[in-house]
Amino acid sequence: MEFAPSPRAADLIERVKRFIDEEITPVEGAYHQQLAALREGDGDPWTPLPLLAELRSKARAEGLWNLFLPYAHAGEYAARFGTDGGTGLTNSDYAPIAELTGRSFLAPYVFNCNAPDSGNMEVLLQYGNQAQRDRWLDPLLDGTIRSAFGMTEPGVASSDATNMAATAVIDGDEVVINGRKWWTTGIGHPDCEVIIFMGLTDPEADRHRRHTMVLVPVDTPGVKIERMLPAMGRYDEPFGHGEVSFTDVRVPAENILLGPGRAYEIAQGRLGPGRVHHCMRLIGLAETALEAACRRGLDRTAFGKPLANLGGNRERIARARIAIDSARLLVLNAAWKLDTVGAFGALSEISQIKAHVPTMAQEVIDFAMQIHGGAGVSDDVPLSAAWSTARAIRLADGPDEVHLDLVGRLELAKHRK
DSSP: OOOSOOHHHHHHHHHHHHHIIIIIHHHHHHHHHHHHHHHHSSSOTTSOOHHHHHHHHHHHHTTOSSTTOBTTTOTHHHHHHSOTTSSOBOHHHHHHHHHHHTTOSSHHHHTTOOTTHHHHHHHHHHHOOHHHIIIIIHHHHHTSOEEEEEOOOTTSOTTSGGGOOOEEEEETTEEEEEEEEEEEETTTSTTEEEEEEEEEOOTTSOTTSSEEEEEEETTSTTEEEEEEEOBTTBOOTTTOEEEEEEEEEEEEGGGBSSSTTOHHHHHHHHHHHHHHHHHHHHHHHHHHHHHHHHHHHHHOEETTEEGGGSTTHHHHHHHHHHHHHHHHHHHHHHHHHHHHHOTGGGHHHHHHHHHHHHHHHHHHHHHHHHHHGGGGGSSSSTHHHHHHHHHHHTTTTSOHHHHHHHHHHHHHHTTOO
């Protein structure tokens, strides 16, 4: 594989880095302090702070917008709502950009590249019809609305997507939806207007043809946000993760994506690039944690020595560097496979990174927390939030065990006669 980015990607990488360094990093600490003050006072942390709109406007003006747009499907959308290059990037070219955005909690949203919106937009690009794109994709690319993804359910083992029990039953020219979803990310944002819902349509069909994905407007009668869920004590305002109930919700059958019974196919296609994005952002997060650990190790003295020279910390720093660089190569390989043979040809590589990278990031961040002492578990530095993010992603988009099982099965299949 070729490791060097294309000339256009190299230019975007430099511009994204400069924008983060000059526009986002200097104000990010103050942003989180202001958000914390709203939580503790009488304010509303679910209303986006004006700073976000200001940063998004600046990023868009510089052409740093919708950078995730896939090369194969961008077309007119990149020209109308994307970067100044007019075409999308390959997964390999976007991967280092995703890593840079992972170094900041705000950057993915500032560049309109945050999950689940980026994944939902890719679904609409790849599987939506023109009417669906006109209604939902255009405003998402324009940044005027937000979206959510309703898949995981509280009542079943959602690590097996074929277990989903919430229903999407076709009734004439309508779809009737019933059930409950949770960890529906993005539902707390006041601009969230549509949920991509996965529901059981035909329980007698093949297990991979039973479910359907449907576009459900949030304001449809019967849709109710039951509660917002804290992930390890953090609500992630103004986006959040919600538990949502659907009671006799009726939407037009034209809101079905691709066709009845094709949800599993869509889910597999959606999660390939999304897992590369997740993992590269986590590598950026791990890089930030390692930098913080090194600075702390050099600046703080205990027992007459810098912390970096105590208790095997130099070796831990070395192992963290090796772990991050190894993980990056693994993800770049998966991105290259996605570009060359597609999601189904890169099943093992995608599962490898999803099982490996979040654990690597969690371990590096844990070391950084340890070397920070009491500060590491406080909110004075962002390490505990980073650790929570890495830990949660070991469950999101499939738990480690599911991905390891798939890698093992595919490996064994090579050796069966």
